[in-house]
Each structure stands twice: as structure tokens, then as C-alpha cells.
Amino acid sequence: MKKHIALVPGDGIGPDIVREGVKVLSAVAEKFSHEFTTSSYAAGGVALDSVGIPLPEATLDGCKQSDGVLLGAVGGPKWDTLPSHLRPEKALLGLRGGMGLFCNLRPAILYKQLSDACPLKKEIIGDGLDIMVVRELTGGIYFGERGRTEDRAYDTMAYTVAEIERIVRKGFEIAQKRSRRLCSVDKANILNSSQLWREVVQRVQSDYPDVEVSHMYVDNAAMQLVRNPRQFDVVVTSNMFGDILSDEASQITGSIGMLPSASLAEDGFGMYEPIHGSAPDIAGKDLANPIATILSVAMMLRYSFSLSEEADAIERAVNSVLDDGYRTADIYTDGMKKVGTSEMGSLIARAL
Ligand code: NAI
């Protein structure tokens, strides 16, 4: 298979970790006889420094013309005092909006080798956690009508059937590739938009008879994630509920340096990035954990290129390197072998 990938390393540790993602991508190309070419584009602080805006047109165009985007992270203290339209984060919103990335996937996986990093009790996590949060990314209360006067303010949670249906179908399709269990999270006891959400799930369900569906109110879901997270496999939910629940789910898995994400458009095109930021405190010091980025590469292969065997191979390689006791500083515990960013990437590429 021949694919062209747009790299947007960004700021801070972004270039350090994207380099390791590319290393693993090259190893996949060699092992499975694919041809992956790449082009790098500026976004965030580096773009502000070179051309004065956070998202140059050439970057958005290059990303649109690619088969998939791998992003590091943007931002840092150097640009914190700029007005909001010139903040590096504007680049992220511009890329997401500009490419119609409505479906945000955030897998929260606790690797059994790292179970000491999990804040939950051993008997609750059993032999590990593996939850996929499917979050609607371009609708709901973050995009609804809003307003304020001096003593009153409001935001509106609005969803159309079409907006709900496209994200819910994604949830079903992902559930079909996993354990065939889908939990739809809403607040249908109170909210009209949630009642519509639930109606759409119930109608669409008949197209996926092999998937077992459950419904849960968001307040209960927040509680259940801590009480018994192993009951969840795929969770599909609206923009704000997904924002909150995916952050909660990521924390029960330990290190922020381990968690990848995908943001997908209707046609499967996607942008892939670690969930962490640019970590300016450790940038350029060979300290960053590249695993979140390497797992984001695996998601690109699985979701944009339908190369699930290759994606599985990356995930197995990560597991085997962890089994061998190699740890970057953020996941290091006594008795393990401490390695830097570049060595971790090389170990995973070699394990492939
Ligand atoms: P952060 O995620 O960059 O860092 C939080 C803490 O986690 C730091 O101590 C950092 O050293 C550590 N950390 C993060 N990633 C790591 C990795 N791969 N390996 C080891 N340790 C890691 O969040 P923070 O400090 O709130 O933000 C720093 C900058 O990043 C800000 O300018 C922020 O706006 C930006 N940011 C960008 C995001 C993006 O591009 N998607 C997301 C979140 C923040």
C-alpha cells in the first residue's frame, strides 16, 4: 500500500515524539512492504515564529491533500501572552474544523505492566483496562447558540438527527471490531437533546444486530468509570459528556505519555495525536515518552488505512518492550530499565 502522511510536529516535545512515530512507521513499511512517504508542516508556535500565524494555509492544504495527519503538540509559555486568535491552540481548532473531524476516539488502556501507576485498587482493574470513548467533536453545547448580559449567560446544547446518527454509527462500527458491546451515554431523563440522541441509537441499532447496546445517564457513567470500569468497552457520547468522561478515563490508566487519539472525518480521513501537550519542561531533553505518539500511528493504520494487522503489530511491539522492562522516566519504577525518547522508539521499531 502507498500512502502519503502529513507530519505536524509542532512545539516543545512535539518534534521529539513525532520523530519516533516516523521511526516506527518506517519499520512497519519495511516489514509489511508498504510505501509511506511524509511531508512536514509548521503549526502552532513554530508557525507563529516563522510566518506570524498559528495555522498557515500551506499547512491546512498539505494536511487536506495527505492520506492522514500525525500531529505532535502545539503551544508553550513563549506564546502564552498572545491574544486568543494568535494562540498556538488556534491551529488545532483550525485543523479539526477545516477537515471536518467530527469523531474523536480516545482509547484508555491500562497496560498490565504499568498497573502500579493506576490509582484504582488491584481487584477493580483485574488484568487491565481497555475502554474506547467515542466522542462527538463538532456539535453540542460547545457549538450551540450562546449569549450573555451582565447578570445572565447561556449556552445551548443542540443536536440534529444527522449529527447524532453519524457519530452513533461510528460507535457501532467500532464496537463491531471490538467486543460488540456499546454503551451510549446521555442525560435523557432531563435533556431533550439526549432524548433525541437515545431515539437515534434505538433506531440505528437494528442495522447492527450483532452489537449489544446499553444506555447510561452521564452522572452514573462518571461513577461507574471509577467503581467498575471493566464493564465498559465502547462508550459513545456527545461533545461535552465525552470531553469529561474521556479525561476521567485517561486518568485511571496512569501516564499521560501512553494515550493516543484519533479525530476522524466522515470519509475515514483522520488526524492522529497523543492526548498530552507540548511538555515544554522536558522538550529536547530526550525525556518524553513517545508511546502515545507511536500508538497514534497504530490508530492511523487501523482507522484510516484499514491496516489492522499492522496496527496490532505495533501494539504488540509496545507490549513486548514494556514486558522487557524498558521505561521512559514518566513510567519508571524501581528495578526497571530507564531509557530516553529515542531509545524507546528504536526498541519498539526493533521489536516489530
Ligand atoms: P502537557 O501535557 O504538555 O504536560 C503535562 C505534564 O505531563 C508535564 O509535566 C509534562 O512534562 C508531562 N508530559 C506530557 N507529555 C509527556 C510525555 N509524552 N512523556 C513524559 N511526560 C509527559 O500539559 P501542559 O503542561 O498543561 O501544557 C503544556 C503546553 O501544551 C501548553 O502550551 C498547552 O496549551 C499545550 N497543550 C497542547 C495540546 C495539544 O497540542 N493537543 C494539548 C494539551 C496542552
Ligand code: MG
Ligand atoms: Mg478535555
